[in-house]
Amino acid sequence: MSDSFLQLVENSRVVARDHIDGQKRKLEEQYFTPARIAALMSEMFTFDLLESYEVLDPCCGVGNLAAALYERCIREREDSSYSLVERDAYLYECARRNFEQVEKVHLYCLDFFEMLDRDRVFDRIIINPPYSKISADSSIRKKCLSFLGYSDSNLYTSFLACCLKLLSAKGEVVAIIPRSFCNGPMFKGFRNFLFDGYFIHQIHLFESRKIFSDSGVTQEVLIIKISRVQVDTVLVRHEKSNGEISNVLTSLDRIVFAADAQKFIHIPLAHGDDELLLKIGQFRNNLSSLGLRASTGKVVDFRSEDVLRKRKSKHTVELIYQDNLSLFSGVSFSIKDFRLRFIKRCPASEKNLVPRANYILVRRISFKESALRIVAAPLLSHELPSDYLGVENHLNYIWGEKCELRDDLCLGLYGYISTLTVDRFIRRFSGHTQINAADLESLPMPDSQQLEKFGSSVRGLPYDAISLQAERYFFDS
Structure with a gap:
């Protein structure tokens, strides 16, 4: 494959974006990841653990996330197998054409939640899930409850939780998702699930809300890297609108406070934030522990x-x-x-x-x-x-x-x-x-x-x- 593979897939992303009716995109709330962001996500994976990997994109669209990761694997001279899942027949056909010359790629035209019962684990999962709500009586809620032990009202956290459960012992998930899961009672179940056996390794924040602006949406999103591998620190990267990136390595206990039963996620955003979190984090009680x-x-x-x-x-x-x-x-x-x-x-x-x-x-x-x-x-x-x-x-x-x-x-x-x-x-x-x-x-x-x-x-x-x-x-x- 040529070095322009990602660009070819990016071109098909733009065609697919323009082809799919805007009302349908809004209903599904799935926005295709631009090539720059896909490449950024692929760079967040660790490449020194295994000789080969099982890779999953559970809602692949035209395959741009998988293409970015594939190009990085070529640069790293690594041999990996890819499972790409897409339920939309038009997008599935786009992905099939994009990857028809790539070996070890298996495409599935089905709903990701239909394959949860299969006995498989993955070493790398890259995902931009849909963001829509899930009704209380939907089949997805029932499947998630059976598979995870809890269920969510939002599709993106349901996707991410299921992906986490599919990880191998040293596997990694890199996801681009809204920031809304970090606090509030609606996402408490997901946060409890997340911190019961998984660890945040890296968070990439964007000052701009226009990551998906070419799809007609402005949304505050972040990229998060999660693994079963235990860590005590989290790398937080903050990308300004002019492209400048600052890095902060912060202690995990300043991001999630031990005394917080809600498990709110506090991300250092600006100069002085780390000092602020240190000031607040010195206190180990909450209202409940005070009676x-x-x-x-x-x-x-x-x-x-x-x-x-x-x-x-x-x-x-x-x-x-x-x-x-x-x-x-x-x-x-x-x-x-x-x-x-x-x-x-x-x-x-x-x-x-x-x-x-x-x-x-x-x-x-x-x-x-x-x-x-x-x-x-x-x-x-x-x-x-x-x-x-x-x-x-x-x-x-x-x-x-x-x-x-x-x-x-x-x-x-x-x-x-x-x-x-x-x-x-x-x-x-x-x-x-x-x-x-x-x-x-x-x-x-x-x-x-x-x-x-x-x-x-x-x-x-x-x-x-x-x-x-x-x-x-x-x-x-």
Whole structure:
């Protein structure tokens, strides 16, 4: 084969992209990998383990990823066998023509999930999976549940998880995928699967969102290399829009914190990120290990109109909305407007109320323009006007699940989550406009003694002063 093999396949990729109806591409959410990216992915594989390899591309399209890896194998003088899978008949035929002169290439015109029961493993898997959602009752969900022991609602993580399970002992997967799997409750199952026996070796980030722009889509994607081979460090490469690449070798425990039950993935992106992750990573606790929990307010106002009231009576308790708290101003119970700010205490509403206790309230809606992404306020039990409280659904609240959220602990924890360092940390991985309960539960925390000691030292101080003191106490000492 000539040195221009990848370019020939790239030409067929462009033809296929233009041939396939745009509506179908959008429905499938599969975007063909440009030649430069395919070559970049092929360079991420290790080439000093075996004399020959079994290679898999489980959704090969026209075969551009496999072509890039094949060209590298030629340069490395390596003999490998290729299995290319493509369910679309038109794309399969394109791949067949592209590889008809290449030996040891086996093409399969079928759905990748149909071959999961076959007893095969692979040394190298290169993949650009489709990104679409999977319905709960789909056959793919059922196959993944049987094969993996869990199932996902997104196709790209389902593809990647199945590929990981097909790896040989020293095999490697290189995948280009959206960055969305790094955090959020939707991908918790995948992250648990990923870190139960697999290790991230390398991450390649792009400043540009235009990797697939020739397919009419802008998407934040990354390339990730994963293996069963244990490592303690991860190479993070950040490619700027001008093509300049910076490298950071960082400890795995700064990317996934040991105390984080959510297993959020924190990737150093810019100068100072490594120092930030070191600051936050020094703390080995989380809300759960402190005996605390973050929950979302249970009162959905438009579903509870029959028990909401405009005025207080002996049968009602206060209902707290987002606007009852503002940055560094605590909780106000004196707002008077059109809202129904009281809820009738009755059997229909009681399951949605919380009893008198100490809480930290946190706004769920959080804008990038805010001075702090976490807008919180401590609410001590003696400040509650009633024995119960309604918390509206646009608020989260931190409470004592297995231990009492004592006054000093409450103030100390409020101060910690209101620091500029925690704010910078949240902004790193939370691109959306919400602070979810899972985000709060993923935060590394100081231990109870540290929090209580700080809380006792700031009693009576204004809330903005508590935040400043907490920054110095937890991060500058």
